[in-house]
């Protein structure tokens with residue numbers, strides 16, 4: 001532990017930092033290969049339930065360390081998903097660049113992304129202000145994934161797989177979703193949380209957090225993210241969807257896919273809002 005100084009290390013702190021301490025020299029060498037600095041400063045950014053995310057400062061260099069408690073099989077699995085996705089996306093400038101990973105230590109080391117969390121940005125300026133940039137990110141991710149054919153409608157898919165979407169909304173939208181084909185299966189981030197995106201100084205949206213990645217219908221992240229964004233934005237849903245779709249389709253010509261995805265979101269959104277009104281009434 002000599003050269004690891006940790007702050008805000010309340011939760012899981014000692015055990016998790018001890019897990020990293022063995023690798024401190026290697027982390028310093030990756031972050032700062034030409035500098036003599038080797039002391040690491042860790043600042044807790046987030047993570048819970050056996051995960052910890054740290055900003056790591058080594059001399060003038062900064063990275064992010066995401067650490068998984070590898071004694072727990074579910075977290076080992078989450079580590080592997082995060083690692084594999086980061087490796088696959090290595091050449092993509094819109095995500096935190098993979099710098100290193102350590103199977104024995106259960107952690108990945110990535111670039112630190114400066115920017116405003118999209119959750120905060122949308123709260124301040126409205127969902128419309130970020131929707132196009134977020135759409136570009138989602139389209140970019142889609143364009144990088146290998147797609148395999150699917151022979152199902154969105155209704156078939158949602159009836160056969162538990163997804164975390166509200167079941168009553170899925171049931172209510174079932175008939176409408178039956179007419180929308182799944183246009184291929186591909187790896188998705190499978191996490192629509194807006195805290196997994198930041199807006200950088202050039203107005204680009206950057207994204208991270210791949211520990212939940214799964215093979216899903218193409219556009220799955222579009223659906224999850226659109227539902228999060230529209231839930232945050234009290235106004236009409238169509239303008240937000242228009243901008244998301246416009247951003248997504250700008251990466252590659254994806255008009256048919258994007259039209260279907262908009263409909264999937266609209267059908268689910270209509271059910272979710274109808275049911276929340278019923279509960280209020």
Ligand SMILES: Nc1ncnc2c1ncn2[C@@H]1O[C@H](COP(=O)(O)OP(=O)(O)O)[C@@H](O)[C@H]1O
Pocket residue numbers: 045046047048051053064066096110111112113114117195196208209210211
């Ligand atoms: N590469 C990064 N650059 C900047 N901040 C990051 C980076 N990775 C994670 N964070 C910050 O840490 C938080 C938690 O990381 P995340 O990978 O989303 O883990 P969790 O599984 O806890 O959601 C994020 O919401 C973000 O604020």
Ligand SMILES: [Mg+2]
Pocket residue numbers: 193195196209
């Ligand atoms: Mg996250």
